[in-house]
Amino acid sequence: MKYCSACGAPVSRRIPSGDNRHRYVCDSCGTIHYENPRMVVGCLPEWHDKVLLCRRAIEPRYGLWTLPAGFMENGETTAEGALRETLEEAGARVEIVDLYSLINVPDIDQVYLLFRARLLDLDFAPGEESLEVALFDEHDLPWEQLAFRTVRKTLEHYFEDRRRGRFPLHFDDLDRRS
Amino acid sequence: MKYCSACGAPVSRRIPSGDNRHRYVCDSCGTIHYENPRMVVGCLPEWHDKVLLCRRAIEPRYGLWTLPAGFMENGETTAEGALRETLEEAGARVEIVDLYSLINVPDIDQVYLLFRARLLDLDFAPGEESLEVALFDEHDLPWEQLAFRTVRKTLEHYFEDRRRGRFPLHFDDLDRRS
Ligand SMILES: [Zn+2]
Ligand SMILES: [Zn+2]
CATH class of the missing domain: 2.20.70.10 (Ubiquitin Ligase Nedd4; Chain: W;)
Structure with missing residues (x-):
């Protein structure tokens, strides 16, 4: 400024x-x-034992995989923002289940709010900001090609929680690097 | 702009x-x-059967009662911001128990994140933005002189939850007025 x-x-x-x-x-x-910090809102869309990820067509982290998420806009609620981002980036219609992951990223003045969501159909398709959209189970998921630490942490919680059969809200603070 | x-x-x-x-x-x-929307972070400080409120020394809602809360700042986490606001506005030291209330206020592009917190001592005192700070139980609380709908809603949840003996995270969206 x-x-x-x-x-x-x-x-x-x-x-x-x-x-x-x-x-x-x-x-x-x-x-x-x-x-002031900005909120990044998005979804972790589930389909049976798989989750939906998008491969980024934009910087930063071009070509890497992420959950559909983006900056919350004025005039919307957190859940509305998460649904909008999921539709824009993945062309995917979901129903929100619950808030699942709240992650502070103080280094870059962001707070992530990610919702567990049920994918309503398989007619998804990459939006302008995505190269491809696909479903992965825990074992074929591109763990080494994830775009963000927030996404990795949320997915790690998720597959651990699936084994336990319960999905509490997770709070995380990403380490300050400076 | x-x-x-x-x-x-x-x-x-x-x-x-x-x-x-x-x-x-x-x-x-x-x-x-x-x-983008801004986050308002703050605490609901508990002391036995009472909660701490601040009477506002600033506009908007000068003279009305509120929970200690304010805009989250760059470089901090949501909990750090809630502790900071509680110290600044009420001179109160607290220990955070849990996130308790997440309220979307899309009309004014805000998201409230209020934490349940345990007051550590009674050495609180109004900061520059408060006229007075006091403890109230449910029955002497100034219900008709609360500053914000978000605060009222959170306090209503709180006293209801006390009767039930459990304090789940509450999600609310304030109605759009337009
Ligand atoms: Zn210019
Ligand atoms: Zn000027």
């Missing part, structure tokens, strides 16, 4: 009075530009 | 190619300025 979105003047990075964090502050109109 | 934060030129509101939503797009450098 270099310029004020309210007045177009340059911003500087400083601690506003009464605050204790560095913010972008407009030198001209005084607007403080707060920045 | 009127000006591009990357280059300072005016922005216009339109649907970028390949997208299906209106965004602020820079007419000069082409930057698309996405806007």
Whole structure:
């Protein structure tokens, strides 16, 4: 951020009075530009003993496999966002079962909210952001070609939980790398 | 948003190619300025049969009672944010028990994440954003002077759950008013 979105003047990075964090502050109109974490919402679509994954057609992690998920948009609920991303990326219609995985990724200011979901039919097809969409069971899943640590962790929980026959909500914080 | 934060030129509101939503797009450098929902994180601090509330010293809802909560900041986890807000607004040290309430407020692009928490001592005191901080049981709680629907809903769940002796995570979507 270099310029004020309210007045177009340059911003500087400083601690506003009464605050204790560095913010972008407009030198001209005084607007403080707060920045907050974003939510990534998505689904873990199930079909019998398989789960649906998408192979990414975009950066980052082009060509790697992921669960259908993306940034939550204004005006929607977390579940609505998860359904939208699943339809957009995988062309897949699902019914949400439950929130399954809440993962903090403080290094990149993201919080993942992934829902367990039941795939309603097999008429899925890659959207513009996916190269392919496919169903995998635990053993043929491309574990070495997963796009994100959040996705790996959620899938690890999932197959462990399947053996136990119960699917509690999992909370994870990804390690800070810095 | 009127000006591009990357280059300072005016922005216009339109649907970028390949997208299906209106965004602020820079007419000069082409930057698309996405806007996403924010998380409000906070605690429901318990002390025996009482809960801690703060009376707001700021707008909106000046003078009304609320749970200690505020916008999650970059670089922190949801639980860290909830602890920070509880310390800032109520001067209260708590230990988080569990996530208790996840409430979508799509009308104002917010998601509330409220944690049940155990108050560690009684040395709390209002922070700059609070007029007073106090403990209430169900019957003396200022039900008619609560600041937010999210807080009311969470407190209603809480006292009902206390009677049942179990505290599952509650999901709510506040009605769209428009
Ligand atoms: Zn300005
Ligand atoms: Zn620009």
